Amino acid sequence: MSDVTVDIELLRSEIEKTYTEVSTEPAKDFIFPTGRSWAEDLGYPQPELSRVPEATVESFAGVANPYSLGRIEESASVLDLGCGAGTDLLIAAQMVGSSGRVVGVDMTKSMLERACSSAAEMGLSNVELHESLIESLPVPDASIDVVISNGVIDLVPDKDAVFDEIDRVLRPGGRLQIADVVIHTEVSEDARDRIDLWTG
């Protein structure tokens, strides 16, 4: 259980509002970097990044590059927690090929719509998308080889619930490739209750 007292429903609705904006008004200035030039700066793998449609990459809002930990093997099954508009997901789909599969989960509908239309534009048939919370995954036990995520777990107060779900869905020997925000000092109680600090 989380010891955070923030109003979880309010937090989720503010997060959804922020990331709906990232998907519907991607050219806007956000307090975090977005878009293709940001993914290029992070050293995303090529040519896979160049093949991902603009409709997806313009709404890229990751915090780092999970592929700096290595490529994903052909035929693997991959789960992207908080896939957003699908940049990491559609790169994984190219790496695993048609004998693998990638599953994207996100709670913001307009992000998923971008991921879905880009997967169709790329002619990918190994992509599955779910509108869901990552604290409660619509994914069977022990069915995933690699869990990826980028800039999402930091937004969730109940991190134990997320890691319990990761533990449940990963096959024995499976692995995590996560990019996220880590802080090395204790967060004050005041800061923990500030929704504006959670959503960015």
Ligand SMILES: C[S@@+](CC[C@H](N)C(=O)[O-])C[C@H]1O[C@@H](n2cnc3c(N)ncnc32)[C@H](O)[C@@H]1O
């Ligand atoms: C910073 S964006 C990152 C999106 C994507 N990973 C990327 O790199 O572009 C955070 C995403 O996490 C999603 N999200 C935040 N909390 C979530 C939760 N509890 N369950 C599912 N999705 C969540 C948001 O809807 C948003 O699309």
